[in-house]
Amino acid sequence: MNDTTIAEATIEADPVIPAIHIRRDFHATPAQLVRAHTDPELFVRWVGPDGTSGLRIDYWEGRTGGGWRYTGSSDGHDYAFRGTFHEVREDRVVQTFTWEGMPDDVSLETMTFEDLGDGRTRLHAKSLCDSFEARDAWLRSGMEVGVNDGYAKLDRMFANGDV
Amino acid sequence: MNDTTIAEATIEADPVIPAIHIRRDFHATPAQLVRAHTDPELFVRWVGPDGTSGLRIDYWEGRTGGGWRYTGSSDGHDYAFRGTFHEVREDRVVQTFTWEGMPDDVSLETMTFEDLGDGRTRLHAKSLCDSFEARDAWLRSGMEVGVNDGYAKLDRMFANGDV
Numbered sequence: 001m002n003d004t005t006i007a008e009a010t011i012e013a014d015p016v017i018p019a020i021h022i023r024r025d026f027h028a029t030p031a032q033l034v035r036a037h038t039d040p041e042l043f044v045r046w047v048g049p050d051g052t053s054g055l056r057i058d059y060w061e062g063r064t065g066g067g068w069r070y071t072g073s074s075d076g077h078d079y080a081f082r083g084t085f086h087e088v089r090e091d092r093v094v095q096t097f098t099w100e101g102m103p104d105d106v107s108l109e110t111m112t113f114e115d116l117g118d119g120r121t122r123l124h125a126k127s128l129c130d131s132f133e134a135r136d137a138w139l140r141s142g143m144e145v146g147v148n149d150g151y152a153k154l155d156r157m158f159a160n161g162d163v
Numbered sequence: 164m165n166d167t168t169i170a171e172a173t174i175e176a177d178p179v180i181p182a183i184h185i186r187r188d189f190h191a192t193p194a195q196l197v198r199a200h201t202d203p204e205l206f207v208r209w210v211g212p213d214g215t216s217g218l219r220i221d222y223w224e225g226r227t228g229g230g231w232r233y234t235g236s237s238d239g240h241d242y243a244f245r246g247t248f249h250e251v252r253e254d255r256v257v258q259t260f261t262w263e264g265m266p267d268d269v270s271l272e273t274m275t276f277e278d279l280g281d282g283r284t285r286l287h288a289k290s291l292c293d294s295f296e297a298r299d300a301w302l303r304s305g306m307e308v309g310v311n312d313g314y315a316k317l318d319r320m321f322a323n324g325d326v
Binding site for chain 2: 016017018019059061064065066067068069082083084085086087092094096098104106108110126128130131132
């Protein structure tokens with residue numbers, strides 16, 4: 001891990017709209033964070049809780065107007081996530097997100113990458129759900145484990161020069 | 164118009180989340196309504212207020228995971244809209260939507276097509292904005308003119324057998 005400090009992500013419910021806010025600092029540039037979220041070969045190496053492996057990209061167009069889908073397996077069951085990249089730019093990624101186990105639930109995720117200088121970047125992620133019930137179900141789902149495990153893997157990839 | 168009755172769309176603010184709900188009946192099947200929203204050659208013939216013409220498709224992939232963008236001109240100024248199709252299925256279209264004049268505002272639009280029988284279908288559209296301020300600005304923008312004019316054009320296309 002070299003000098004990289006592993007930090008817990010801040011995960012908060014929005015007080016007014018059915019959204020979740022995540023904030024997390026990285027030893028990386030905004031451009032590296034955009035690549036980590038839009039290059040499928042990089043993405044499958046860090047997303048999800050520890051123990052996630054063998055994710056398969058079904059399709060992936062990491063650009064404004066592109067679609068994506070990936071599949072994993074757990075205890076012999078396949079699970080899939082699917083969405084689109086509404087926008088990919090140098091400091092911002094906006095995408096839709098559906099877990100196909102609840103195919104009619106769609107969230108809209110806006111990630112902005114704030115350059116803190118000294119090679120550090122603050123990720124601000126906002127997940128807008130279409131009801132407070134759906135938002136609160138995500139918050140109760142144990143999502144913080146996947147978020148924190150995933151970002152810790154990403155920390156190690158940045159420290160290793162993999163991105 | 165034959166026996167087609169032009170109806171005003173019902174446009175309502177959601178009381179709980181920053182969304183707008185639109186409801187409108189058509190003399191058409193769900194499949195015809197999906198085509199009218201996903202086939203670019205049909206879409207540019209009806210979308211927008213009366214007087215809209217010359218819309219240009221910049222790109223358009225009318226399928227799950229596809230992107231779209233179109234441009235128009237008014238009083239010598241170009242304006243563009245852009246988004247992605249998160250999902251296209253036989254009774255439902257989910258898409259993102261941005262007017263590039265406010266490039267950081269993104270809404271998530273879910274349209275469901277309820278078969279009423281006798282060749283009639285009820286369109287339920289839900290536009291989820293990412294703040295109440297953005298939602299209320301849309302409601303104050305005069306959007307009902309474009310919505311009602313556009314749907315009246317679509318009524319005529321259905322009556323003429325164009326879809």
